[in-house]
Amino acid sequence: MDFWASFWNIIWFFVSAFIFIAYLIALFSIITDLFRDRELSGGLKALWFIALIFVSLPTALIYLIVRGKGMAERSRKNIEESTRAAEDYIRTVAQVSPSDEIAKAKALHESGAITAEEYEHLKARALGTSSASVPQQ
Known part of the structure; x- marks a missing residue:
């Protein structure tokens, strides 16, 4: 009997811990959204924040019901x-011109690392043309 009592205590502990962690995640999401919202005045933000500290569970539920749709929009x-x-950063860092790609492919072709057919394919891809339009040799 002692085993089952401790077993259910362990299960209850894990369920309680899950609920607590879920509540903390929701609370931090609400606080993040509260400071992200540009339409809400500073006084109202302070009021929501104070309410979240002193009466946290009902305030969190009210916030999610009243401002949940806007919260989702701001997050999106x-x-x-x-x-x-x-994406803009990646484009600026990784931008390679077609002439650079063709020069690299030509160097590979001249060194014998790729065949003439592979060179033509890389050249066509660098120029943005279809590889089907490149004549096969």
Whole structure:
């Protein structure tokens, strides 16, 4: 009997820990959204924050019900901006001109690392033309 009592105590501990961690994640998401919102005045932000500290569970539920849709929109917008910034950065860093690619392919062809057919394929790809239009030898 003692084994089953301790077994259910362990299960209860894990369920409680899961609920607590989920609540903390929700709370941090709410606080992040609160400071991300540009439409909300500083006084209202402070009011929401104080309410979250003193009456946290009901305030968190009210915030999610009242401002949940806007919270999702702000999060989506932030993700899109981050993705766009990362893609722009990657483009600026990794940008290689077609002439550079052709020069590299020519050097590989001259060294014997690739065949003439592979060189033509790389050249066509660098120029943006279809590899089907390149004549096969």
